[in-house]
Amino acid sequence: MNGQRPSEYPEIVPDASAIVDDVTKVRCEACPIRCFIKVGQTGSCDRYGNVDGVLTRIDPVTILQRTRDRGGEIVPFAVLDDAWNGELVRGEDFFVTGTGSGTTYPDYKPAPLIVSSDVRGVDTVTVVTEGIFSYCGVKVKIDTDRHVGPERAIVRSDGEAVGHVTTGEYGSQMLSIGGVNHLTGGAKREGLATMRAILALCQGESTELTVDGGSRLQLRAGIAPIIDGTPEELMRVGCGSATVGMFAIDWSTLVDEVVVVDDHITGVLTEHQAGAVLDMPASGIVIMGRKSTPGRYFNIAAPGSGWGGTDLVDPLAIIERFRADRGAHAGLRLLMVSTTGESSAYFVLDDDLVPRPAPMPQAVQDSVDHIRLNCEPAMTSVLFIAGAGGSLRAGVTKNPIGLTRSVRSRLTSVTCGGAPVYLWPGGGITFMVDVTAMPRGSFGHVPTPAIVAPLEFTMSTADYLAVGGHAGSIRSIESVLAGERIRHLDGSHLLGDR
Ligand code: SF4
Structure with missing residues (x-):
């Protein structure tokens, strides 16, 4: 077609x-x-x-099935042919998702599928719909120490502003992409570019974004990020201070000083509490930057793509000098290393107390490898965030506020393509979902522009009727399996199953 x-x-x-x-x-x-x-x-x-x-x-309706071999978790339905074959089915084995169901627009209709089933002896209703979300976007977590751009910098797709760099988290840079202001508040091109960027990220497609004053990013949900053409490998084991503490016992017998270079908190072993507790003698090192607490330094360099997320190419640039009156001596052994162990160098002080590069002893190299082994693979994570507005809720019940209260009181569970969601506290039904936990092809768009995503509300039939649900539209799961076009897939079907 x-x-x-x-x-x-x-x-x-x-x-x-x-x-x-x-x-x-x-x-x-x-x-x-x-x-x-x-x-x-x-x-x-x-x-x-x-x-x-x-x-x-x-698109056919996607049915999920619980499997015994995966601990009863819900996975995309994969065994039915075109339709239900008439065998007795148990409601607890199947879950009808909103993917392919259709929408309630223009908001006076009941949801496209309101499905009753028996789940562990409880008469249950699942209201299945596809929401058209103008208020939506994605939060992207990029596991990297590299500086991708300053916080609040504009993120672009096809040259259009589609989001911004937001607050960095532990070992990760964070982006906020989309939202109603980019979708509707700018020019038509901006809205369409935003819609396409959200859709591509949610569909698990490789997506190129650029940061003003920062990096070119190639991002794909569940896959290592590529930053300025370089695939990221490892997510840090900890900040510089934490890394010093974790490996202090090993290092206390191998070297006289360790500096773990980190754009945020650089650690210096002999000054750090871990070194003090281990009775390590002072090394006389004088580090650039702002001292926070003993052995913990901020602002040692500018952020960048060098050592530990700084712009450092030569780590010695952050050492001002070694003081003999504070314990420095010729022959002092110094290890400098990043928080992932990807950057490391070994030095020995000469007679003038100047650190000179030296071959790294195997035992020290093993300690660096120990850091690497304790790092996780770097990943791109994409969480879709959206709000189920009053119109969508009206497809569930004649009293939309009733649904909100039922969700708040945990009588109604909310899923997105069968995947569990995180519900924000406060008003409305604002949720976040990991797109890799959803079946492939769950997302769509309409060129208003807005994103289309599945949403399901599950509750007991008694609770559904109590909130003013559309009782006349309830149908059995058997009729859905028999009468609807069923999405039948092969292999692994969650976006994260690669
Ligand atoms: S874009 Fe056209 S075909 Fe798609 S939902 Fe809207 S009206 Fe229907």
Whole structure:
């Protein structure tokens, strides 16, 4: 089927009823675009098509199945053929996701699928829908020590502003991409670029982003980030101070001083509490930067892609001098190392107390390797964040506030494509979900621009009726399996299963 893409926005016909002669076209009302679709074609988002004059959701409904061999966890359904074969099914074995279900737009309709099943003896309802999210985005966690750009720097896709660098976390740089202000608040190009960037990241596609005053990033959920063309390998074992503490016992017998270079907290062993407790003699080292507490230094250098997330190419640049009156002596052995062990160098002080490069003894090399072995592989993590607005909630119940309260009181569980979500406290239903825990192909778009994502609300039937649920629209899971187009897949199907 060929998508109908006359432009970035489809042809919008003001009044479908005016075209009474053209019976081969159907109007899609599933989003504000209102595509008018010829037979054999799809609308602008490729999610709906005209199949023999009938408006049809193109993607089949994705059913998840619990497996015994994976501890009962839910995985994408993979064994049914085109439809249920009539065998008795147990509700607890199946979970209908919102992927492929369709939306409630324009918000007066019940959710597309309201499915009843028996789960461990409890009469349960799962309300299944696809939300159209204008208020959404992704939080991207990039495991790296490298400086990708200053916090608050603009992040761009195709030259358009789509987000910003946000607060760095332990061992990771963080991006905030999308959000309603980029989707709707700028020019049309900005909104579309933002939508495409969110969609690509959520779909697990390799996505190129650039940071103003920073790096060029190649990011893909569940895969190591590529920063300025260099694949990242390791996530730090700890900050410089923590690394000093963790390996202090080994180093106390191998060397006279260790500096763990870190853009945030550089550690100096003999001054550090760990060195003091181990009775290490002072080395007389004088380090640049701002001393925080003994053996812990801030601002030793500028951030960059060098040692420990600094711009250092030569680590000796942060050593001001060695003082003989504070314990420095010829022959003093100095190890300098980064928080991942990827950068390391060994020095011995000469008669003038100047550190000179020297071959690293094997035992010291082993200690550096020990750091590397304790680092995790660097990863790109993508969390989709969105808010289920009043209109989406109205598809679940006639009283949207009732659903919010039911979710708050934990009577209703929320999932996104079957994956567990983190619910923010406070008002509304604002959730975050790891996209790699969702089935492939869970996300879509409409060119308003907005992102389409599955959402499911599961509760007991009694609770569903109590919140004013659409009782007349409840159907059995057997009827879904028998009557709907089922997504049948092979192999591993969660985005994170590669
Ligand atoms: S963009 Fe998609 S959902 Fe929106 S009207 Fe067109 S076909 Fe329907």
